[in-house]
Amino acid sequence: MRSHYCGEVTEDLLDEQVELSGWVHRRRDHGGVIFIDLRDREGLIQVVFDPDESAAFQTADTVRSEYVLQIRGRVRRRPAGTENPELKTGQVDVYGQAIEVLNEAKTPPFQLTDTDVGEDVRLRHRYVDLRRPVMQQRLRDRARVTSAMRRFLDDQGFIDVETPMLTRATPEGARDFLVPSRLHAGSFYALPQSPQLFKQLLMMSGIDRYYQIVRCFRDEDLRADRQPEFTQLDIEASFVDEDQIMGLMEAMIRQLFRQILDVELPDPFPRMRYAEAMDRFGIDRPDRRIPLELVEVADLVTDVDFKVFAGPANDPKGRVAALRVPGGGEALSRGAIDDYTDFVARYGAKGLAYIKVNDPAQGREGLQSPILKFLPDAAVTGILERTGAEAGDIVFFGADKASVVNDALGALRVRLGHDMGLVADGWYPLWVVEFPMFEYDEQDQRYYSLHHPFTAPQVSDAASFRNGDPEQMLSRAYDVVLNGTEIGGGSMRIHNAAMQWAVFEALGIDAEQAREQFGFLLDALEYGAPPHGGIAFGLDRLVMLMTGAQSIRDVMAFPKTQNGSDPLMEAPAPVADTALQELHIRLRRTVNSGSE
RNA sequence: GGAGCGGUAGUUCAGUGGUUAGAAUGCCGGCCUGUCACGCCGGAGGUCGCGGGUUCAAAUCCCGUCCGCUCCGCCA
Numbered sequence: 316m317r318s319h320y321c322g323e324v325t326e327d328l329l330d331e332q333v334e335l336s337g338w339v340h341r342r343r344d345h346g347g348v349i350f351i352d353l354r355d356r357e358g359l360i361q362v363v364f365d366p367d368e369s370a371a372f373q374t375a376d377t378v379r380s381e382y383v384l385q386i387r388g389r390v391r392r393r394p395a396g397t398e399n400p401e402l403k404t405g406q407v408d409v410y411g412q413a414i415e416v417l418n419e420a421k422t423p424p425f426q427l428t429d430t431d432v433g434e435d436v437r438l439r440h441r442y443v444d445l446r447r448p449v450m451q452q453r454l455r456d457r458a459r460v461t462s463a464m465r466r467f468l469d470d471q472g473f474i475d476v477e478t479p480m481l482t483r484a485t486p487e488g489a490r491d492f493l494v495p496s497r498l499h500a501g502s503f504y505a506l507p508q509s510p511q512l513f514k515q516l517l518m519m520s521g522i523d524r525y526y527q528i529v530r531c532f533r534d535e536d537l538r539a540d541r542q543p544e545f546t547q548l549d550i551e552a553s554f555v556d557e558d559q560i561m562g563l564m565e566a567m568i569r570q571l572f573r574q575i576l577d578v579e580l581p582d583p584f585p586r587m588r589y590a591e592a593m594d595r596f597g598i599d600r601p602d603r604r605i606p607l608e609l610v611e612v613a614d615l616v617t618d619v620d621f622k623v624f625a626g627p628a629n630d631p632k633g634r635v636a637a638l639r640v641p642g643g644g645e646a647l648s649r650g651a652i653d654d655y656t657d658f659v660a661r662y663g664a665k666g667l668a669y670i671k672v673n674d675p676a677q678g679r680e681g682l683q684s685p686i687l688k689f690l691p692d693a694a695v696t697g698i699l700e701r702t703g704a705e706a707g708d709i710v711f712f713g714a715d716k717a718s719v720v721n722d723a724l725g726a727l728r729v730r731l732g733h734d735m736g737l738v739a740d741g742w743y744p745l746w747v748v749e750f751p752m753f754e755y756d757e758q759d760q761r762y763y764s765l766h767h768p769f770t771a772p773q774v775s776d777a778a779s780f781r782n783g784d785p786e787q788m789l790s791r792a793y794d795v796v797l798n799g800t801e802i803g804g805g806s807m808r809i810h811n812a813a814m815q816w817a818v819f820e821a822l823g824i825d826a827e828q829a830r831e832q833f834g835f836l837l838d839a840l841e842y843g844a845p846p847h848g849g850i851a852f853g854l855d856r857l858v859m860l861m862t863g864a865q866s867i868r869d870v871m872a873f874p875k876t877q878n879g880s881d882p883l884m885e886a887p888a889p890v891a892d893t894a895l896q897e898l899h900i901r902l903r904r905t906v907n908s909g910s911e
Numbered sequence: 912g913g914a915g916c917g918g919u920a921g922u923u924c925a926g927u928g929g930u931u932a933g934a935a936u937g938c939c940g941g942c943c944u945g946u947c948a949c950g951c952c953g954g955a956g957g958u959c960g961c962g963g964g965u966u967c968a969a970a971u972c973c974c975g976u977c978c979g980c981u982c983c984g985c986c987a
Contacts, residue, residue: 489985
């Protein structure tokens with residue numbers, strides 16, 4: 316049926332007979348001669364039909380876009396002057412001698428060469444969308460990435476072990492997807508949010524080095540980089556410490572970039588403490604392509620009459636920070652500043668104070684700002700000195716609870732970086748380390764794990780853990796950040812039952828709950844659990860970055876829309892009453908399915 | 912749960928109260944022997960997302976609703 320891929324027909328095959336199969340990419344009918352660009356996954360080749368080959372010519376006259384053809388012909392050098400340097404196969408064409416229509420095709424819902432087709436249309440006809448070379452390339456790059464990962468990990472002695480998809484709901488963390496049990500009336504499986512506990516159990520099972528490229532499920536609202544089902548590269552190892560894991564993992568990422576993109580990443584990856592990341596960038600996944608940084612100025616405004624600044628400056632949970640934007644005083648209009656004010660409001664900021672710096676040498680006269688009149692000279696000069704403001708700059712301020720300032724200015728920093736064209740080219744990987752163990756939830760009046768409840772604290776014995784201040788306690792967790800996207804995260808785990816009990820206690824999980832929900836883990840920890848730790852990478856996000864895609868939907872073959880539905884399969888869908896009965900389920904309300 | 916943007920021809924879009932709703936591209940027909948975004952001529956193609964309201968008159972204004980995208984919350 317086929318002797319070569321279309322995209323492989325080059326001068327090497329001159330004068331040879333070839334058989335090709337593929338789709339009609341374009342047809343150009345000149346009356347006396349018909350050109351068909353035949354496309355398969357490897358590329359395009361031009362096939363020429365001439366009236367001398369009467370039967371083939373007549374068939375070629377009837378074919379249309381996306382018809383599936385098999386053709387036979389001879390590879391010829393193109394006449395001088397008609398070569399197409401745009402095509403890999405552009406030095407030759409195929410003189411078509413026979414053509415068979417393997418299948419006709421309706422006119423496609425969109426042109427494959429269009430680049431800005433609506434995503435709903437693309438998803439509904441995904442099988443057409445995926446024929447586009449850019450989508451083919453992304454899927455192939457993804458396959459190369461997973462293949463390279465497997466090669467690396469296999470070489471390092473990691474063992475690929477599958478873990479269950481039907482498992483148990485977990486109380487902490489994301490909302491679970493539930494699967495009703497037919498055999499256990501009223502009970503439910505949950506799809507795994509990640510194989511976290513299974514991989515720890517595998518360490519206790521003596522597997523020593525585990526990995527899995529595994530689907531994970533979280534029933535939360537979607538984003539450009541979040542899907543209800545997504546893929547992790549999940550890894551765990553025993554008898555190692557965090558430096559060994561980080562060292563091995565960054566070696567893997569370096570090899571990946573070398574092999575797939577021919578890019579050399581730094582060795583080692585830089586590391587930054589969580590606290591420093593928050594101070595300087597307002598976020599735990601700083602994008603180091605952007606040179607702007609937050610600067611703390613609370614100590615300069617503790618005594619000013621301006622309550623907007625003085626309040627947070629004197630509040631232990633408050634923060635007053637400045638963000639200097641070089642050239643921003645000249646570049647940003649009043650309207651642009653208003654837009655940024657609206658932008659930071661999304662993160663809870665009540666306003667966006669600023670000082671335009673026209674000429675710092677002139678003191679107050681050289682400045683322009685609605686808040687200038689509230690600030691004494693000492694504060695103003697202190698701010699200008701500390702931020703290093705120069706003529707033409709603008710300095711923005713955030714003053715509020717630290718979390719609001721960090722969210723707002725952290726996001727503004729990224730936004731301004733893009734708007735002002737300050738984003739550097741290239742790849743900036745970064746380890747973020749020394750995360751807090753816990754964060755306090757005001758609403759629930761309790762602590763939650765920043766990572767997860769199995770993360771080891773930096774203190775090594777349960778007694779000193781219990782004596783510690785949960786606010787100050789640090790964990791042995793680490794995240795990998797690439798260009799402002801968290802691509803992976805992990806930690807050393809608790810491998811000692813007493814410590815695990817103590818952490819549950821700190822989280823307000825009482826003994827009965829702990830037994831009921833995590834009894835198996837607590838037991839396993841008492842049967843000889845080795846020290847262990849690991850990491851999980853978000854494969855979709857990593858491939859998105861590596862391929863330059865704007866959303867992880869573009870690196871998944873069949874993604875869901877923002878409301879979690881699949882326009883192609885039309886999932887989710889109602890099921891028959893009999894199916895519900897078998898599952899011991901009655902709907903609370905008759906739901907209008909719209910499918911009747 | 913909330914905010915913003917969008918929904919008009921197959922597709923991408925224009926059309927801010929008043930003629931028969933347009934353009935590009937695609938599609939169909941005709942012509943064309945070297946094009947490759949082929950060209951030229953002609954043609955077909957519309958539930959202006961859906962429902963209600965205001966008005967002499969609604970794609971256009973108002974209310975509701977559905978769908979898509981981006982973001983906040985959420986996502987250990």
